[in-house]
Amino acid sequence: MMDCAQYRRSMLADPHDPDPRLREHCESCHDCNLFSERLLRFESRLERALRVGPASEAAASSDNVVPLRARSPLRSPAYRKRMLAMAASVLMALVVGGGLWLSAPGASLAADVVTHMREEPQAWRRTDVPVPNPKLDNVLRDSHLRLAAGGGAGMVSYASSCGFRGHQVPHLVLQTDAGPVTVMVLVHERSPKPVQFDEQGYRGVIVPVPGHGSLAVLTRGSAADMEAIEQIAHRVLDSIVWTG
Amino acid sequence: MKDQIGGNQKRARFQALCQSLRPDLLRFAFWLSRDRALAEDVVQETMLRAWKAQDSLQDEAAAKPWFLTIIRREYARCFERKRFVTVDVDELVAREEPMLAAAEEQNLAEMRAALFKLPDEYREPLVLQVLMGFSTAEIARELDLSCGAVLTRLFRARKQLRVLCGEDTSMDPQE
Numbered sequence: 403m404m405d406c407a408q409y410r411r412s413m414l415a416d417p418h419d420p421d422p423r424l425r426e427h428c429e430s431c432h433d434c435n436l437f438s439e440r441l442l443r444f445e446s447r448l449e450r451a452l453r454v455g456p457a458s459e460a461a462a463s464s465d466n467v468v469p470l471r472a473r474s475p476l477r478s479p480a481y482r483k484r485m486l487a488m489a490a491s492v493l494m495a496l497v498v499g500g501g502l503w504l505s506a507p508g509a510s511l512a513a514d515v516v517t518h519m520r521e522e523p524q525a526w527r528r529t530d531v532p533v534p535n536p537k538l539d540n541v542l543r544d545s546h547l548r549l550a551a552g553g554g555a556g557m558v559s560y561a562s563s564c565g566f567r568g569h570q571v572p573h574l575v576l577q578t579d580a581g582p583v584t585v586m587v588l589v590h591e592r593s594p595k596p597v598q599f600d601e602q603g604y605r606g607v608i609v610p611v612p613g614h615g616s617l618a619v620l621t622r623g624s625a626a627d628m629e630a631i632e633q634i635a636h637r638v639l640d641s642i643v644w645t646g
Numbered sequence: 647m648k649d650q651i652g653g654n655q656k657r658a659r660f661q662a663l664c665q666s667l668r669p670d671l672l673r674f675a676f677w678l679s680r681d682r683a684l685a686e687d688v689v690q691e692t693m694l695r696a697w698k699a700q701d702s703l704q705d706e707a708a709a710k711p712w713f714l715t716i717i718r719r720e721y722a723r724c725f726e727r728k729r730f731v732t733v734d735v736d737e738l739v740a741r742e743e744p745m746l747a748a749a750e751e752q753n754l755a756e757m758r759a760a761l762f763k764l765p766d767e768y769r770e771p772l773v774l775q776v777l778m779g780f781s782t783a784e785i786a787r788e789l790d791l792s793c794g795a796v797l798t799r800l801f802r803a804r805k806q807l808r809v810l811c812g813e814d815t816s817m818d819p820q821e
Contacts, residue, residue: 410819414804415797416775416782437817444804444813445776451757452777454676513669600666600710602673603779623779627707 409434417445418526418622449520453602511591512599512608515618518566518573519584519604526575526582526622533561541572545589546645547614555641556583556634567591578634580626585638589615598628609635614644660700663709664693670778671713677773678721680762688724692716710778711788718788753811760810768803771796 404427412419417438428435519526541561542548549555559582560575566586574585588608593616597608606620607628619635626634671692675685695716696703703712761769771789774780780788786796801821808815 407819410817411801414818415801433817440814440817444808444811447753447757448807449776451754451761452673452677452773454673454758598662598666601670602777603670623781 406431406434410437413438413441417441446520449602450517453517453520511588511593511616512597512601512606512618514567515586515606515608515620516599516601516604518564518586519620519622520602526584529559529577530557531559532557533559537561538574541574542587543645544570545572545587547572547587548643548645549641550643554637555585556637576634576638578626580621580630580634581623583619583621583626583631583634585635586618587615587642588618591615596632605631607631607635609639611639656700660697663706664696667710667713668693670710671717673777674714674773675717675721677761677769677777678717678766679724684724688717688720691720695720711780711784714774714778714788757807757811760807763810764803764806768799768806771799772803772807775800 404423406427409424409427409431412421412424428438538558538561539548541563544563549558556576556578558574559577560573562573563570564573564586566573566588567590569590571589572585572587574587576583576585584606589611591608593608593610595610599606599608599620604620604622605626605628606618608616608618609632610616617635617639619631619638621631668689671689672685675688675692676682679685679688692713696713703709761772764772771785771791774785774788775782782793782796782800785791786793789796791799805815805818805821808818
């Protein structure tokens with residue numbers, strides 16, 4: 403039987419450890435439950451703090467070539483030469499590659515989706531308890547959709563109507579073989595073509611939904627590959643019944 | 647002609663891979679070095695080395711740890727090339743202040759300053775876990791440590807960070 407000190411040591415080492423013994427202890431101990439709540443809030447702040455400027459700058463940029471900045475005292479001429487070679491190499495590849503990814507939309511949309519996920523760590527729990535149907539229906543109704551009964555989307559363990567870019571959107575968590583998978587139905591966000599992203603420990607896709615914006619599907623960690631995530635996205639799309 | 651098309655597709659695919667990973671690679675390099683310019687240099691050099699060695703990446707799913715390994719080596723090479731002077735953490739924080747506080751609340755800036763003060767041996771596994779989403783086993787592999795050692799470092803990292811951030815640690819366990 404796990405004691406409080408063991409529980410808290412484990413949580414401080416990995417607040418998202420899925421070990422069922424941790425969950426059992428947390429559910430049976432008021433103080434540890436309180437400790438966990440505080441720790442998860444701290445963890446959420448830590449996650450956001452680690453997401454520093456250079457990357458958001460890069461994510462917002464449509465140019466993958468790192469801008470060469472004012473000379474740092476740490477850079478030698480040889481080093482700068484290599485930097486220029488790299489920039490030239492990447493630029494050449496962009497031209498040769500037809501700039502396929504230059505026009506890739508949704509980089510910032512993906513970043514916003516990831517940021518939103520990070521703010522709701524409680525949604526990622528692995529569980530076999532489905533969200534009650536009335537609650538799920540309420541969440542989906544405002545976006546004029548429902549999930550087909552017996553559809554292949556999988557068991558929905560979490561459903562919430564979340565503010566995202568000025569709109570309320572359904573945020574669902576499905577329990578799959580690859581672990582919890584988050585789905586956001588972004589009826590107000592158009593994406594001309596599928597976008598894959600792998601950022602901050604989250605991997606996912608944003609797929610266009612003709613006439614209904616787009617759908618974001620993402621997993622945490624590296625348990626699922628892009629192909630599996632895309633398959634899940636298509637299963638969810640197949641299960642959606644648009645009502646408006 | 648066929649080979650050229652195949653080569654172009656391969657390059658485009660590799661570029662797309664670099665693009666999807668680059669934000670996190672920059673963040674990782676930044677937290678490793680605590681220096682924005684150096685982080686950009688390291689990632690540039692990493693991309694160059696990765697570009698040259700792209701044939702050795704057999705599985706795209708393993709791309710992230712592959713890139714991170716190159717970044718860590720490249721960062722270590724920086725130390726070999728240049729003897730760094732010891733700097734005061736407060737100076738480092740002040741130097742990177744615009745980025746640390748950029749458009750964020752004050753408490754995030756405080757957290758970032760605290761992260762700067764965390765010893766490298768604690769900050770690195772913490773960044774790999776929280777930012778990169780690595781499991782304990784993956785961190786252990788990357789840092790060539792046992793899983794137990796990784797968990798100990800993560801535990802100490804959060805404990806120290808909470809103290810540095812002025813959190814209520816009355817419920818925190820002793821080591």
